[in-house]
Amino acid sequence: MRIFARLIFTIACLLVNVAASADTNFAGFLVLNYHDILEEEERVPPFDRIGVNKQHLEQHFAWLKKNNYHVISVQDVLDARQTGKSLPDKAVMLTFDDGYQSFFTRAMPLLKKYHYSATLAVVGSWLEQPASYEGSKPIMSTAQIREVMETGLVEIASHTHDLHHSIPANPQANMESAVTSRLYSSEYEEYENDESYRKRIFQEIDKSSEHLFQLIGKRPRVLVWPYGEYNAVALEAAKLAGMSLTMGLSDGLNSLADFAVMKRLMIADDPNVAQFAEILKHQRLDQELRVVHVDLDYIYDEDEAQTKRNLSALLDRIKTSGANTVYLQAYSDPDGDGNADQLYFPNRHLPVRRDLFNHVAWQLRAKAGVKVYAWMPIMAYKADVPLKWYVKEWRDGEPQLARHVYTRLSPFNPEARQFVGEIYEDLAKYCDFNGILFHDDGILSDFEDVSQLAMDYTHNVWGLPAEFEQIHASSALRLRWAQQKTELIAQFTDYLADKVRYYRPNIKTARNFYALPLLKPYSEEWYAQSFPAFLMHYDYVAIEAMPFMENAADPKRWLTELVQKTAAYPHGLDKMVFELQAVDWAKQQDIAMPVFIEQFQLLKKNGAKHIGYYPDNVYHDQPRLDELKNFFPTQKKY
Incomplete structure (x- = not known):
């Protein structure tokens, strides 16, 4: 009986591997995530771990082209899911978070040069003060967002309206994701209850859709979760607001079954082209604990x-x-x-x-x-x-x-x-x-x-x-x-x-x-x-x-x-x-x-x-x- 059980287990593992291999060959795709794009002279301490040198970004794009990767769009994924149309082999999607000015001035010219599609995730509340939100990096203007959208290369996604920040999440006042944390009130020494939490999340996500519609004339169909944080309540709110395709921040390959929350490889620490190739090859999934x-x-x-x-x-x-x-x-x-x-x-x-x-x-x-x-x-x-x-x-x-x-x-x-x-x-x-x-x-x-x-x-x-x-x-x-x-x-x-x-x-x-x-x-x-x-x-x-x-x-x-x-x-x-x-x-x-x-x-x-x-x-x-x-x-x- 023990030998038979072991045989069944081995066969099951082989079948899983075959299925995974088939998925990779026919429907698998990677989603890459970038943030701010920097000029060489801006690479000064303290370094921004999620900033990428413009020269390195172009090297990444050239490497994708040379190695026969196919950059796909959100529409390509929607078509594949809805009509059964196959995605190309070695498919990859490009995403840029936060709507920094550097996307418009540095990334967009490269997207046009290589004719690559991309998804740009923007935070609604930041657009209300695009010159500089809270003294941080310059944000794109509404006119610039419309301009890149009209090229046909850029999908504008919601990055929520005002959930891209942290909130007090315990009596020690540690600041954690506004999407997934229960707000802790030091005044009343209590946590936000289920009803209040749910109401806050639904209102914010609905507002993000309405606000973008008022600004650019089009409702977003994609929601990119701030810090990659989400849960079942947030997914329900996104779907109700018309954004059933969402994106998180976890490493790995996607299939069409990951439509609800796509995995994305964050490009951090400004990798050169060799390091970039290694990230795509291994997807950082082989780390020893x-x-x-x-x-x-x-x-x-x-x-x-x-x-x-x-x-x-x-x-x-x-x-x-x-x-x-x-x-x-x-x-x-x-x-x-x-x-x-x-x-x-x-x-x-x-x-x-x-x-x-x-x-x-x-x-x-x-x-x-x-x-x-x-x-x-x-x-x-x-x-x-x-x-x-x-x-x-x-x-x-x-x-x-x-x-x-x-x-x-x-x-x-x-x-x-x-x-x-x-x-x-x-x-x-x-x-x-x-x-x-x-x-x-x-x-x-x-x-x-x-x-x-x-x-x-x-x-x-x-x-x-x-x-x-x-x-x-x-x-x-x-x-x-x-x-x-x-x-x-x-x-x-x-x-x-x-x-x-x-x-x-x-x-x-x-x-x-x-x-x-x-x-x-x-x-x-x-x-x-x-x-x-x-x-x-x-x-x-x-x-x-x-x-x-x-x-x-x-x-x-x-x-x-x-x-x-x-x-x-x-x-x-x-x-x-x-x-x-x-x-x-x-x-x-x-x-x-x-x-x-x-x-x-x-x-x-x-x-x-x-x-x-x-x-x-x-x-x-x-x-x-x-x-x-x-x-x-x-x-x-x-």
Whole structure:
């Protein structure tokens, strides 16, 4: 059965690759994003990361022509979608954001020279003061916008009316996207509610369409999201305003299925032609992750001033380390049992220790330049809910509350599922982050879950016997039961991710994974975890590459086997994050840096791509920063 399952998984991966390849050949296209275009003499410190030298822009255009790329327009995409007309091979769309004067004076002559189409996204409120909005770069006049539109080469898109700015998004007054953030009032110490948020977004997007119509005589049919930030509410508003084609800011290739939100490659750091070619070739999708796993409980202090000092030390450490990703605890677990007692964000179900997660995530992203994943339990919540919501185990001949250290809500119970789903929904409403790390509490043993709802589901939906003893008496039935539970928990995390994606659609997912189900796949029976299942459900799988925790007789051989087992699965190494341990919990002592570095290098030597560690201790410098920073960095952050 295991061999058959592996075969099916391999075939499925091949089919996905074939489908992706077919899409690339017949309907795939890139969208490139530019902003300000500069003369050489304007390239003076401090450098504008999104400004591009005019000479480099012309080199980009010439390279596209020489390499047989076909620059397409919005109309080409609309025709392909509506009539089935094929897009040309190596299709690329050009977009320019913000409506700077430099588009008119520097980019437009090059578009005419190469006869390239482009989309120009303009901000309605900025057009009301085009000479210089808020003392910043000069903006095109309405007459200039009409002029470029009348060439037939330029599609005028909305960049919203007045949402291209940031608003206070938490009690610490961090400024975040006006499109996706809930406005926080320091006067009333409260967040904008659902109704007020929705009304604000709909009014602003509708106003952008009406305002552009009054200025240039044509309603926009494209909306370009400021900073690439959007959510389901904003997409609904755009569609109602007649702009069903929108554009974000994420790397990758588009198909016609991405019509609602196109991915765009931002051209940053003024790349020369060789660098430009590399960006188009790889689309910046192959970055190796260097992950630091951080306990927010270690940063929090009852004294807010001390919390601030702790956070400052963390920011300096993460920035210096070379990490590009942080798994950041979003729940509070002061007793260290792995269960969520409180949360670090506003929510409707558990106490808030302090509204802190969004503030720390913002600081890490803005000041340390890393991606932040919200580390959250799947099922382990200590909550004032009915006991029947919790996982039951078979003990002493009857179902009883499970004795596992994780006090888990049952994924079979619809009320419990909704409870957890609403926690994740609240996380996404009030916090801005890049991904979710699902905690390692997502396990069910070969004696769990035997609550009444679970056993009814096991029998009525999966067709297994209704009695626990009958299932447990057969090794074949136990394995079938475990495989079904593996998939059920994975589908539950998909549901939780969907709750988040309603408000944060670009998040990635990762899930903690015990080592034994990889090394000994039959142990799925004891965990309800499986690497093939995880590969199908998550962007990344974070395995506990911790030989001392596992009492491995030969840690080097154990780690080598871990990488080799991973590599045996299609795309296994592309998705696996190997999390080393920085502490030997059994001995209550730090892992010596020579051992830590040796293990890191061993993983790399054997083909590991993504590597991290847990825990990070900012207070006594473990792992040692002066050594970590020399081998931890990977390629440039974007």
